[in-house]
Amino acid sequence: MFHLWQGFSIGAVIIGALVIVLVLYAVLRFRRKGDNIPKQSQYHIPLELFYTVVPILIIFGLFAATLVVENKETANPKTNVTIDVNAFQWGWKFTYPGSNALVYGQTTQNPEMVMPVNTNVHINLTSSDVIHGFYVHAFNFSRYALPGVLNQFTIRAQSTGTYFGQCTQLCGLYHSLMWFRVKVVSPSAYSAWLTTFNNPAAAAAVKAANKTTAQQTSSVVPSKPATTKYGR
Amino acid sequence: MTDVLDPPVHVEFHDDGHDEHHGPSGILKWITTTDHKVIGLSYTVTAVIMLVIGGVFAEIIRAQLATPNGTLVSLAQYNELFTMHGSVMIYLFAGPFAFGALANIIVPIQIGAPDMAFPRLNALSYWLYLTGAITMLSGFFVAGGAANFGWVAYAPLSNSVNTPGAGADLWIGGLLLTGFSAIFTGVNLCATIFYLRAPGMTMFRMPIFTWNMLVTSILILLAFPVLTAGLVMLYCDRHFGTHIFSVAGGGVPVLWQHLFWFWGHPEVYILALPFFGMVTEIIAVFSRKPVFGYKGMVFATLSIAALSLGVWAHHMYTTGVVLLPFFAFMSLMIAVPTGIKIFNWIATMWRGEVWFSTAMLMAIGFLVTFLVGGLTGIYLASPPLDFFTHDTYFVVAHFHSVVMALVLAGMAGLYYWGPKITGYLLNERIGKFQFWFLFLGSQVFTFPLYILGLEGMPRRVALYSHDPQWKMLNDISTLGAILIGVSTILFVVNIIYSWKKYPAGDNPWDGHTLEWFTTSPPPHHNFYRLPQIRSERPTWDYNHPGHQAVGHGKQIEPAQPVEEVPVS
Numbered sequence: 001m002f003h004l005w006q007g008f009s010i011g012a013v014i015i016g017a018l019v020i021v022l023v024l025y026a027v028l029r030f031r032r033k034g035d036n037i038p039k040q041s042q043y044h045i046p047l048e049l050f051y052t053v054v055p056i057l058i059i060f061g062l063f064a065a066t067l068v069v070e071n072k073e074t075a076n077p078k079t080n081v082t083i084d085v086n087a088f089q090w091g092w093k094f095t096y097p098g099s100n101a102l103v104y105g106q107t108t109q110n111p112e113m114v115m116p117v118n119t120n121v122h123i124n125l126t127s128s129d130v131i132h133g134f135y136v137h138a139f140n141f142s143r144y145a146l147p148g149v150l151n152q153f154t155i156r157a158q159s160t161g162t163y164f165g166q167c168t169q170l171c172g173l174y175h176s177l178m179w180f181r182v183k184v185v186s187p188s189a190y191s192a193w194l195t196t197f198n199n200p201a202a203a204a205a206v207k208a209a210n211k212t213t214a215q216q217t218s219s220v221v222p223s224k225p226a227t228t229k230y231g232r
Numbered sequence: 233m234t235d236v237l238d239p240p241v242h243v244e245f246h247d248d249g250h251d252e253h254h255g256p257s258g259i260l261k262w263i264t265t266t267d268h269k270v271i272g273l274s275y276t277v278t279a280v281i282m283l284v285i286g287g288v289f290a291e292i293i294r295a296q297l298a299t300p301n302g303t304l305v306s307l308a309q310y311n312e313l314f315t316m317h318g319s320v321m322i323y324l325f326a327g328p329f330a331f332g333a334l335a336n337i338i339v340p341i342q343i344g345a346p347d348m349a350f351p352r353l354n355a356l357s358y359w360l361y362l363t364g365a366i367t368m369l370s371g372f373f374v375a376g377g378a379a380n381f382g383w384v385a386y387a388p389l390s391n392s393v394n395t396p397g398a399g400a401d402l403w404i405g406g407l408l409l410t411g412f413s414a415i416f417t418g419v420n421l422c423a424t425i426f427y428l429r430a431p432g433m434t435m436f437r438m439p440i441f442t443w444n445m446l447v448t449s450i451l452i453l454l455a456f457p458v459l460t461a462g463l464v465m466l467y468c469d470r471h472f473g474t475h476i477f478s479v480a481g482g483g484v485p486v487l488w489q490h491l492f493w494f495w496g497h498p499e500v501y502i503l504a505l506p507f508f509g510m511v512t513e514i515i516a517v518f519s520r521k522p523v524f525g526y527k528g529m530v531f532a533t534l535s536i537a538a539l540s541l542g543v544w545a546h547h548m549y550t551t552g553v554v555l556l557p558f559f560a561f562m563s564l565m566i567a568v569p570t571g572i573k574i575f576n577w578i579a580t581m582w583r584g585e586v587w588f589s590t591a592m593l594m595a596i597g598f599l600v601t602f603l604v605g606g607l608t609g610i611y612l613a614s615p616p617l618d619f620f621t622h623d624t625y626f627v628v629a630h631f632h633s634v635v636m637a638l639v640l641a642g643m644a645g646l647y648y649w650g651p652k653i654t655g656y657l658l659n660e661r662i663g664k665f666q667f668w669f670l671f672l673g674s675q676v677f678t679f680p681l682y683i684l685g686l687e688g689m690p691r692r693v694a695l696y697s698h699d700p701q702w703k704m705l706n707d708i709s710t711l712g713a714i715l716i717g718v719s720t721i722l723f724v725v726n727i728i729y730s731w732k733k734y735p736a737g738d739n740p741w742d743g744h745t746l747e748w749f750t751t752s753p754p755p756h757h758n759f760y761r762l763p764q765i766r767s768e769r770p771t772w773d774y775n776h777p778g779h780q781a782v783g784h785g786k787q788i789e790p791a792q793p794v795e796e797v798p799v800s
Binding site for chain 2: 001004005008011012015016019020022023027028030031032033034035037038039040041042043044047048051052055056059062063066067069070073074082091117129130131133135137139140141142143144146147149151153164166167168169170171173174175176177179
C-alpha cells in the first residue's frame with residue numbers, strides 16, 4: 001500500500017507541477033501590454049485529444065494498481081487469532097473467543113487490545129449503538145463499526161509496541177475522547193497474557209459482561225457471523 | 233457600446249420610473265417582486281450573510297483547535313458548531329449563491345430572455361430558501377441546541393434516541409425547505425434555457441456559464457428528490473415510529489448513507505459546476521480570447537455530471553459494505569473531464585492578453601487552489617488509500633481546498649458581474665488585497681491539515697490532548713483561517729468604500745456575452761435591443777468585427793458584420 005501511495009504521489013506531483021508551471025508561464029508571459037486583440041484561436045483537436053487520452057491512460061494505470069492492492073488488503077487469509085471488537089458510546093470492548101480474556105474501557109480509560117506480532121489477526125467488528133470508526137494510525141487502516149453488520153478484516157502487525165487508536169466516525173458527545181490502544185506483543189507473551197484470565201473471577205467477569213452486552217445488543221448484533229447481504 | 237439607441241416608441245414607457253407604474257414601492261416592492269434581477273440580488277445578499285455566519289463558526293472552531301485542550305467551547309457546543317458550519321456553508325451559502333444568486337441574475341440575460349420562465353416560482357424559491365435558512369439557524373435558540381450530528385446526519389446517530397432535541401428537527405425542516413427551493417430553481421432554469429433563448433441563440437452558442445447552469449439544474453432535478461425522500465424517512469423514524477434506518481425494527485442504517493450520498497456526490501458538482509462556468513467566462517474575457525475548446529468544455533461538463541451520479545459509494549469505502557471496484561473506477565474517471573477543463577483554461581490564456589483585474593486574479597487563484605483539491609481527491613478515490621485517510625483531516629483538507637477554490641471563484645463572479653447588477657465597480661486596489669489574503673489564507677489554512685490527516689488526526693474532535701505536538705500545525709491552520717477572515721472583512725470594506733463611487737458603464741471588461749450588451753443595471757425586461765447572435769460571443773462579435781474565433785488553421789465562423797435588432 002505504501003507503494004500505491006508513492007505511485008499516486010509521484011503522479012500528483014508531476015501533474016500538479018506541470019499545471020502550475022503552465023499557469024504561471026501563461027499569466028506572466030502573456031500579460032496584457034496594450035490594446036492588442038490576440039489571435040482568436042478556439043480549437044486544436046489534436047491537442048485536445050492529447051490531453052483527453054493521456055489522462056485516461058494514467059487513470060487506467062492508477063485503477064489497476066488500486067485493484068491489486070485492494071484485493072490484497074481485503075483478502076481474509078487463514079488466521080489462528082480472532083478478536084471480537086465491540087464499539088459503543090463511548091468506548092471499546094475486546095473479547096477473545098475461546099478464552100476468558102476481556103478488555104473493556106470507556107473514553108480516556110484507553111482499553112488496550114493485546115495482539116501477537118507477525119500473526120494474521122482476524123477482527124470481528126460490531127457496534128452496539130451508532131456508527132463508530134475503528135482506526136489505528138500505525139496500521140494505516142480504518143473500518144466502520146456498523147450496528148447490525150458484522151465487519152470482518154485481518155490485520156498483521158509487523159513490530160511490537162503500543163499504538164494509539166481512536167474512533168473516527170462522529171458518534172455523539174464524547175466522540176473526541178473515544179480512545180483505545182493496541183499493544184502488540186510477542187506470540188509467547190500473548191499466550192501468557194491470555195492465561196492470566198484463567199481464574200474463576202475472570203471467568204465470572206466475562207460471563208457478566210457478555211450478559212450485559214447481549215442485553216444491550218441482542219437485537220443489534222446478527223446471531224450468525226455470516227456475510228449478510230450488506231456484508232462483504 | 234455607449235451609443236445606446238433610442239428605444240423604440242412602444243418601450244419608451246419602460247425607460248423611466250417603470251417600476252412605480254407596476255406596483256408598490258419600498259419594502260412591499262421587494263417582497264412582491266418577480267423580477268429575476270431583484271430576486272437574484274436578494275439571494276446574493278442572503279447567501280453572503282450566510283457565508284459570514286458560517287465563517288464565524290469556522291473561526292470559533294479554529295480558535296478551539298489552536299490548543300490541544302481547547303476550552304473555548306464545550307464538547308456539545310463544538311459538535312453543534314461544526315455541524316452548523318458545514319450545513320450553513322453547503323446548504324445555505326454555496327448552492328444558493330451559485331444557482332440562486334448569480335445564475336438567477338445572469339442566465340436569462342446571457343440567453344437574451346426578458347426574465348425567468350416562471351417568475352412567481354422564482355420568487356417562491358427565494359422565500360423558501362430564506363425561510364429554510366432561518367428555520368435551520370433557529371436551532372441555536374431551542375432547548376438542546378442546534379443539530380449536532382454532522383452535516384451528513386448519519387443514522388442512527390440522528391434518530392430520536394441519540395439526538396432528541398428540536399434542533400435536529402429544525403435542521404431537517406430547514407433542509408427540506410431549501411431543498412424544494414433548489415428543485416424549483418432547477419425546474420425554472422431548465423425551462424428558461426430550453427424555451428426563452430433569443431433568436432439565433434442555439435444550444436451550441438450558449439455561453440459556458442449558461443451551459444453549466446443547465447447541467448447543474450438537471451443534476452439538481454436528479455439528486456435533490458432523493459435527499460428530500462431521505463429526510464422525510466428520517467423524520468418519520470424520529471417521530472412516527474418507523475424503523476427505516478434503525479436495526480431494532482429491521483431497518484438498515486447504511487441505507488441513509490446511500491440516500492444521502494446519492495444526493496451528496498452530485499451535490500459536490502451542483503456546487504462546483506456553476507463556479508467552473510463563472511471562471512470559464514472570466515478567464516476568456518480577461519484573456520481577450522474565446523473559450524478554448526468550447527465544445528470540449530460542454531462535453532466535459534456533461535461527462536462530469538454523468539459520472540457524478542455513479543460515484544456516491546466512494547464516501548462509504550470504510551463501511552466495508554460497498555467495495556465494488558466500479559465506484560473506484562468511476563471516481564477516478566472524473567479526473568479526466570476535470571483535467572480537460574483545467575487544460576482548456578490554460579489554453580484560453582495561452583497567447584492571450586491577460587489582464588490582472590481582481591476578477592481574473594481570483595479566477596487564477598481558483599485554478600491553483602482547485603488543482604490541489606482535485607489532485608488530493610484522486611487519492612481518496614482509491615479505496616486502499618481511503619482506508620487510512622477517511623475521516624481524518626486529510627479529507628477535511630481535500631474538500632476545503634475545493635470549497636476555498638469555489639469561494640475564490642464566487643468572489644471572481646462578484647467582481648466580474650457585480651458592476652452589471654449594481655452599475656458600479658468595486659475598488660480594484662482593495663480587491664487585490666482581498667485576493668492575496670484569501671488566496672494565501674486558503675493555502676496556509678489547508679496545507680497543515682493535509683499533514684495532520686496523514687499523522688492521524690481525526691476530524692470532528694474538539695481536542696487532541698493525546699498528541700500535543702499537533703499544536704503547531706493546527707496553529708498554522710488557524711492563522712490561515714484568520715487571513716481568510718480578514719479577506720472577508722476587506723470585501724465588506726470594499727463594498728462600503730466603493731458605494732456608488734465608480735460608475736461601470738455597460739461593458740467595463742470588454743465582455744463577450746449578451747449581458748454586456750445591455751445597460752448596467754439592465755432595464756426591467758433586460759434588453760431594448762440585441763445584436764444578431766452568430767456565435768457564443770455576440771457582444772464581442774458586435775464590438776470587434778473581423779475577430780471571430782478560428783479553429784486550428786481554419787476559419788470556423790463566417791466573418792461578417794453583426795447587426796443589431798430592436799427587441800419588441
